[in-house]
Amino acid sequence: MDVREQSTESTPNTPLSGDVKPHFTGTGTGSRSLESSSKDWECYLSKDDRLVSSQACGKPPSRSRTEIEILGVIDDGSAYTTSRPIAETKPWYLHADYEEGKDIIIDSDGTVCIFPSSLSVRAGSVTALVEYLTSHEVTDTRFTASFLMTFKSFSDIDTVVGLLIERFWIKSPDGLSNEEWEEWKTMKQHIIRTRVLMVFETIIVDDDVLEERDMHVVDRLTEFVQDDEVQNLEAGQHLLAQIESAQNRGIARTTTISYDPQPPPIVPCPKEKPKLLEFDPLEVARQLTIIECELFLKIKYLTMEWSRESASGPSNTISAVIQTSNKIAHWVADAVLEKEGARKRGLVVKYFITVADRCRELHNFSSMVAIVSGLNAPPVRRLKRTWDEISQKYAGILSTCEVTIDSGRNFSNYRQLLQSVTPPCVPFIGVYLTTLTSIQNEEPHTISGSLVNFRKCAKVAEVIQEAKKWQSKPFNFARVEPIADHLHERLHKFNDVPNVSDAFWKRSLEREPGEHPPARDWLPARPLASLFQRTVNRPPGIALNVVVSEHVETLSSQLL
Structure with missing residues (x-):
């Protein structure tokens, strides 16, 4: 009987003949970003039929030869891509099943390239x-x-x-x-x-x-x-x-356990109704971090935001992060505006500047941005007598937070800072959403007729991979009930409150009437859409260097 008519049995666990010793070009993956850093791997077969790298940091891979050839994975977390054989040197029956140039478009140099410097599949x-x-x-x-x-x-x-x-x-x-x-x-x-x-x-x-x-x-x-x-x-x-x-x-996510030691919580003195300024700013920053980290860990790496089925709106998890940022900004503005005297308002402003700085030090950039957004809300920024209470010391601290998230040069300050940060961290999700929105709007879904634009997918994946590494390790802070309860009460105060910005503006004019002309054009419809929006009458001596990018404004109008 012809062998082609026999049932297809599995072959030994050796897809390549024993004398084949391919040369691999690899780049590290693991939890690092998709920036390429290629190195050459000289691979050879050991006596036990395992593929060994002579440059694998002194540690030979433990995976079998087949697993490495199939997966392109080396034990230290590295990966490789192999050069494609030239079609003319292969038997016709070993050619690819797709027709290159018609079914798929691949870079024409004949080599599978490393992302993202050169994308293999277009x-x-x-x-x-x-x-x-x-x-x-x-x-x-x-x-x-x-x-x-x-x-x-x-x-x-x-x-x-x-x-x-x-x-x-x-x-x-x-x-x-x-x-x-x-x-x-x-x-x-x-x-x-x-x-x-x-x-x-x-x-x-x-x-x-x-x-x-x-x-x-x-x-x-x-x-x-x-x-x-x-x-x-x-x-x-x-x-x-x-x-x-x-x-x-089931589909339960794998729980990641933080191995960082838990710092001792700073518990306020027992009191039936403690006031905000009685809470230690560092502990408030920690409690905000617990809230924001829990929400960020629930995000499915932003992928659902760009799927065909959820194109009509954001996922619940991303909406929760955005809404929490808005609530924090509202809370900050409300806490400042509820004080009648300029000196008391100044104390609250200084307190929130300190909390924002503590969030920055903890690498909770999400809460830092939300707090600074609340301080820079036009109803708060117009209070000249209030800002006169702010010393240059606190103005400098606020400026440091603002510069951290400066939207200039595509948030270059913030991106550079993240390169030196190790998890745990709660990033400012707006940067990722801005980038994804730009990719979504500027890149077509299909090219050359009906072919999927995979270059676009690779760009999206690069952003997702960057965000994904911050979900690898949560913070390990203890819940402090008095502070957590206070935050819950104040943040939920703004659930489904209509025209909250109008109420803030009205109260601002009551606190310091007639000192500045009405500026309704400054008033943002949504706090997230106006993060760090420059105002005309910003008090002198306090430079505001951050202006929200058009992409964030566009994104917010789409999402909220």
Whole structure:
């Protein structure tokens, strides 16, 4: 019987012949951003058939040769991409299934490039992108990461899972000799199948791929993985174990435990109704950080914001972050304006400047921005007698916070600062939303007819990857009930309050009437949309260097 008519059995766990020693070019991934920092990996086979890097920081990888060839992963967290074989040197039956230039557009230099300095895949049909994802020719781990983070923006989980299952059952072309069929089976089918299973495993174990509404695909994968041909592969056995684990745990996110020691809380003196200024500013900053960190950890890395199904509005988690920022800004303005005397208002302003600075020191940039936004709200900024109470010391502290989030040069000060920050951190989400909005508006969804613009997806993935690293480690602060209760009461005071800005403006004119002409044009419709908006009558001696970018204004008008 012709070997092509035999049932397709799994091949040994060696997709490449023993004398093949590929050269890999790698770049670190892990929790770092997608900025490229390439290095060469000279790889060779050890006696136990494991791929070893001579430059792997003195530590040989523990993964099997097949896993490394399939995944492009080295134990220290690095990844590699392989050069694509020149088509003319390969047998026709080992060519890619997609037609390059028609189904998929890849950089024309013949090399799979490292993101983001040079993107390998520019565009492709969904089918071709899935084929490239599981290619037997190349291992492009940056493409894999970008695809899994963004595929819901151009497809859906059922379509992708269906294409992957279809990809697993790839059939050999007609007209092969027995020797050619064996080569096709080893050099193409086995590698593709193993990569399909590895992608499925990533989909199952990654907390940010499957949502509650996607869990039906787990049943579909359970049926698929129980096939004998799947179970004959080691990767198939791993996948079955992960599916069973996923079915037991549901879609609950993996809890990340902070290993930083918990600082002793600063508890205020027992009092039935403590006042704001009696709370230590550092502890207030910590309690705000607990609130903001909890909200930020719930965000699914912004991907749902840009999916086709949620294009009509922001996700609940992102809306919660934005609304909390607005509430903090309202709270600050309200606390200042409720004091009748200029001196008392000045004390409150100085207090909030200190809290904002403590948030900055804790790397809670979200609360810092919200507090400074409240202080710079026009109803507060126009109070000249109040700001006369602010010394140059406090003006300098406020200026430091403002410069930190200066929107000039695409928030370059803030971005540079983040490079020196290690988790835990609560970033200012507005920078990420601004960047994503810019990508969304400036890049077309499709190019060359109906091909998915994957360059756009890779840019989105780069932003998501940057935000994702701040979710790797939460803060470890103790809840201080008196302060937490005070914040809960004051922040929820502004739930569904209509025309709160009008009320602030009216009260501002009552506190210091007639000293400045009415300036209703300054009054923002939404605090987030006017972060650090420059006002005409800002008190002299206190420079406001930060003006919200047009992208944030546009974003806020879309989201709120």
